[in-house]
Amino acid sequence: MTIGVIKVARPRKMSFPESLYLVEIVKGLGVTMGHMLSNIVRQEGIKTIEYPEVRREMPPRFRGRHRLMKREDGTPRCVACYCCATACPAKCITIVAGESPDPGVEKYPVRFDIDMLRCVFCGMCVEACPCDAIRMDTGWFTPPDDTREKLIFTIDTLLEK
Amino acid sequence: MEAVLFILFGAIAVCGAIMVVTRKSPMASALYLILTLFAVAALFVLRQAHFLAAVQVIVYAGAVVVLFVFVIMLINVPEDRLPVERATTTRVLGVLAAGIFILESAVLARRFWMQKGPAAEVGTVETVGRALFTDYLLAFEITSVLLLAAVIGAIALAKRKT
Amino acid sequence: MTGPLFDIAVAVARIAVFFAFCFGLVVVMTWVERKGAAYIQDRRGPNRADIFGIRAWGLFHPLADALKFLFKEDFIPDNAHRLFYQMAPMFSLAPAILGIAVIPFGPDVTVMGRRIALQIADLNVGILYLFAVSGMTVYGVVLAGWASGSKYPLLGGLRSSAQMLSYEVSMGLSLIGIFMVFESVRMSQIVTGQGGLLFGVLPKWGVFVQPLGFILFLVAQYAEANRTPFDLPEGESELVAGYHTEYASFKFSMFMMAEYLHMVVGAAVVATLFFGGWQFPYLGDAGFLLPGGSTVAVPPALVLLLRIGAFVSKVLFFAWLYVWIRWTIPRLRYDQVMRLGWKVMLPLSLLNIFATGLILLLLNK
Numbered sequence: 001m002t003i004g005v006i007k008v009a010r011p012r013k014m015s016f017p018e019s020l021y022l023v024e025i026v027k028g029l030g031v032t033m034g035h036m037l038s039n040i041v042r043q044e045g046i047k048t049i050e051y052p053e054v055r056r057e058m059p060p061r062f063r064g065r066h067r068l069m070k071r072e073d074g075t076p077r078c079v080a081c082y083c084c085a086t087a088c089p090a091k092c093i094t095i096v097a098g099e100s101p102d103p104g105v106e107k108y109p110v111r112f113d114i115d116m117l118r119c120v121f122c123g124m125c126v127e128a129c130p131c132d133a134i135r136m137d138t139g140w141f142t143p144p145d146d147t148r149e150k151l152i153f154t155i156d157t158l159l160e161k
Numbered sequence: 162m163e164a165v166l167f168i169l170f171g172a173i174a175v176c177g178a179i180m181v182v183t184r185k186s187p188m189a190s191a192l193y194l195i196l197t198l199f200a201v202a203a204l205f206v207l208r209q210a211h212f213l214a215a216v217q218v219i220v221y222a223g224a225v226v227v228l229f230v231f232v233i234m235l236i237n238v239p240e241d242r243l244p245v246e247r248a249t250t251t252r253v254l255g256v257l258a259a260g261i262f263i264l265e266s267a268v269l270a271r272r273f274w275m276q277k278g279p280a281a282e283v284g285t286v287e288t289v290g291r292a293l294f295t296d297y298l299l300a301f302e303i304t305s306v307l308l309l310a311a312v313i314g315a316i317a318l319a320k321r322k323t
Numbered sequence: 324m325t326g327p328l329f330d331i332a333v334a335v336a337r338i339a340v341f342f343a344f345c346f347g348l349v350v351v352m353t354w355v356e357r358k359g360a361a362y363i364q365d366r367r368g369p370n371r372a373d374i375f376g377i378r379a380w381g382l383f384h385p386l387a388d389a390l391k392f393l394f395k396e397d398f399i400p401d402n403a404h405r406l407f408y409q410m411a412p413m414f415s416l417a418p419a420i421l422g423i424a425v426i427p428f429g430p431d432v433t434v435m436g437r438r439i440a441l442q443i444a445d446l447n448v449g450i451l452y453l454f455a456v457s458g459m460t461v462y463g464v465v466l467a468g469w470a471s472g473s474k475y476p477l478l479g480g481l482r483s484s485a486q487m488l489s490y491e492v493s494m495g496l497s498l499i500g501i502f503m504v505f506e507s508v509r510m511s512q513i514v515t516g517q518g519g520l521l522f523g524v525l526p527k528w529g530v531f532v533q534p535l536g537f538i539l540f541l542v543a544q545y546a547e548a549n550r551t552p553f554d555l556p557e558g559e560s561e562l563v564a565g566y567h568t569e570y571a572s573f574k575f576s577m578f579m580m581a582e583y584l585h586m587v588v589g590a591a592v593v594a595t596l597f598f599g600g601w602q603f604p605y606l607g608d609a610g611f612l613l614p615g616g617s618t619v620a621v622p623p624a625l626v627l628l629l630r631i632g633a634f635v636s637k638v639l640f641f642a643w644l645y646v647w648i649r650w651t652i653p654r655l656r657y658d659q660v661m662r663l664g665w666k667v668m669l670p671l672s673l674l675n676i677f678a679t680g681l682i683l684l685l686l687n688k
Contacts, residue, residue: 022538025652032651036362048367188407188469195462215451223458224488227465231484234469234477285447286508 058139063123065142066114068158069133076159077133080107084125084134092118093125112155116142167207174200187233191226198222212289329437337443341423348642349583350385356583356646357384363650388576395572402472403569411470412570412577415463419584421456425449425510426591429601429631441601441631442511449510450502453592454495457547461487463581464549464556464566471569479565482657483556487547489664494543496672500536500679501529501596514600518607526604529597535675537597539668544593546664548585551649555657590641594634598641601634 017023039045049056058064069077080097098110119142125134145151177197184190198221205214293301354369358381361368369381399408429441446452461484468480502508505516519527530537546553557565567578594600605611606629610621621629655663 025648028651029647032363032647035365036359039362039365045365046362046367047365050367188404192407192466211446211448212451215448215455218455219451219458223455223461223491227458227461227484227488230462230465230469231481231488234465234481234484237469237477286451287447 052143055140060137060139062139063121063126063136064138064140065116066119066125066134066136066153066158067138067160068112068155069135070159075102076109076112076155077131078109078112078129079105079131079133080109080112081130083128083130087124087128089122089124090118090120092116109155112158114153114158116151116153117148163207167204170200170203170207173197174204187238188230191229191233194229195222195226198226209285212286329435333434333439334443337439337441341426341428341443342420344428345420345423345584345587346580348587348638349580350389352583352586352642352646353385353388353579354382355643356649357381359643359646360650363647392573392576397572397574400472400569404470404472407466407470408472408569409574411463411467412574412581413463414466415460415581416577416584418456418459418463419581419588421459422453422588423591425452426588426595427511427514427600428634429627432627440511445509445511447509449513450498450508450596454491457494458491460547460581460585463578467570467578468566471566473569475563475568476566479556479562479568482562483549483566486549486553486556486660486664489661490543490546490553490668493539493664493668493672494547496669496676497536497539497543498596499672499676500533503676503679503683504529504532510595510600514595514602517599518602520605526599526602528599528602533597533675533679535671536679537593539672539675540597541593542663543668544589545645545648546660548582548589548645550582550586550645552652552655553660554649555654555660586642586645587638590638590645593641594637598637599633600637601630603629603633606630 035045071077080095082095082097085091085093085095092115094111094113094115095109096111097107100106100108102108121136121141123136126136142151174197177193177200180193181190181197184193198217202214202217202222205211205217358368360366369384370378372378372381372383372387374383399405424443425446427440427442427445431438431440433439464483464487465480468476468478468483471477501513505513507513507516513529517526517528521527521531525531545551549556555565556562557567562568567575570578603626605613606621606626608623608626609618610626611619613619
């Protein structure tokens with residue numbers, strides 16, 4: 001037998017009672033009725049997840065919506081270095097830097113906005129960050145909202161998570 | 162009551178028939194034809210001829226006009242591209258024929274005006290069926306042979322290689 | 324109450340009750356279809372619409388749907404023929420409900436010393452009337468397809484009218500056997516004729532005396548109602564939604580209602596012609612007459628209730644069968660539909676008439 005040739009079984013010719021379809025249709029009806037009854041009696045067979053009450057478990061490396069990390073004293077870990085904003089292919093991160101009151105830290109972000117309508121969830125910002133200040137490990141994607149303004153996440157929203 | 166209904170449905174039938182020949186759009190004509198057929202079926206019902214009424218609706222409204230409509234849809238000529246009718250001779254002849262027809266019906270109406278028809282039993286399925294398969298069996302069978310010939314003719318025409 | 328007034332009251336009441344039954348069942352069927360489909364496909368189906376937090380398994384969804392349709396914009400496309408476009412949904416809804424007029428819902432009852440038939444009109448042309456009405460349904464589809472002024476509806480309308488014309492032939496012929504066996508086309512007589520027993524065991528229902536006729540009729544009816552597996556006039560993958568692609572808001576919902584009314588009336592017709600209508604198996608006027616010869620007396624009021632209950636449950640079953648079949652069988656291809664209609668169903672229904680006639684002839688000798 002030649003390498004790479006797969007023998008595919010041709011569909012068997014239908015026997016006469018099969019070609020009438022009558023019995024086969026009744027069998028099919030049995031299958032669907034079986035599914036329906038078992039789904040009514042036991043709910044386990046139902047694959048639907050009742051979002052938003054029930055949420056699917058996302059895999060650990062799923063890149064979800066962003067969060068900003070905090071230091072132990074509660075201030076943002078971000079030093080406003082613009083690495084993430086530079087790395088972002090969608091240009092969705094806007095940072096305004098300010099002088100930090102903490103003498104050990106040079107800058108801190110006065111504004112840190114992520115336009116979630118533009119974000120492509122590529123994870124480049126996380127890769128670029130030198131201080132591990134931004135992560136995408138919330139395990140959840142952006143929920144829909146009514147206005148565009150609400151989907152530009154500000155620093156407060158991002159720190160909450 | 163019966164007279165009122167008769168005049169009502171008769172008027173609908175006549176008006177519908179006039180609309181059939183005067184409408185420009187073929188689809189409108191076909192729909193008016195259905196209206197006319199239904200009005201005539203209602204007239205049959207008024208004379209207790211239920212079987213005729215049902216057959217009228219099944220055969221004419223349910224099958225023949227559907228075929229008309231089917232063909233109208235299939236060809237689907239836009240209304241502004243329909244050919245303009247100019248044949249005045251046919252119009253004159255048509256008016257002439259209509260006049261003769263009205264005259265004839267007037268003569269007939271003078272004889273049979275508001276006369277009660279045959280008893281109610283005539284129009285039922287049983288009586289029509291019995292009449293068809295006993296007294297008029299030959300005519301019935303000949304009609305079916307005629308229809309068969311038409312079917313075979315249609316197939317022969319369709320199969321002919323041009 | 325005086326004579327004619329009583330008659331009018333009875334007639335109005337009958338029409339009101341039977342129409343309410345049908346339209347009520349339509350509303351329920353839209354829910355059954357969505358929920359049944361969901362459970363068959365391992366889903367949950369609609370369950371979100373609620374009134375004061377009560378969800379009741381999504382039973383309020385038909386209400387929500389109706390409200391949505393009512394408040395949507397009543398849109399007419401530029402290319403559409405305005406009058407015919409608006410007429411089409413009415414042409415499709417009206418014939419769908421008319422069929423119910425000849426269906427007997429129960430045996431005659433005596434109210435205030437008068438016999439009243441639980442049937443709107445017991446025409447002597449019974450079944451022929453049904454054919455006439457079902458022949459009219461094609462106009463709604465054709466008109467919608469033509470008047471929309473768009474190519475998908477036009478193709479859908481063409482397909483559907485060709486399909487309806489083809490299956491109407493075998494639908495009519497498949498019932499001839501029933502006329503021959505029960506010797507009438509009057510619906511009430513056909514139901515009464517199904518009261519006896521066959522070989523002393525089986526109820527003498529149409530399905531037992533005309534099994535082939537039953538299958539042919541059922542298939543033809545599904546094709547007439549444009550339901551799966553014959554729903555290719557609205558095959559989404561080719562024709563968007565077929566003849567009602569251009570319809571929205573309440574006009575669309577009229578097409579939907581027409582489809583479900585077809586199912587309900589069709590179920591009532593099958594139950595009446597092939598499953599004994601209001602006949603409860605082995606139940607006579609005085610009580611049960613079991614095949615062994617034993618009898619159980621039943622009071623007349625209960626007999627009436629059992630019979631109407633039998634009819635309603637038969638209708639419910641066949642309405643459910645439409646849904647069940649839809650979520651079981653895939654759609655046929657168009658050439659398969661036509662081949663089935665003309666090359667299988669038509670010869671078989673002719674054969675059925677011939678065989679029935681032969682058997683009746685032999686039995687009568």
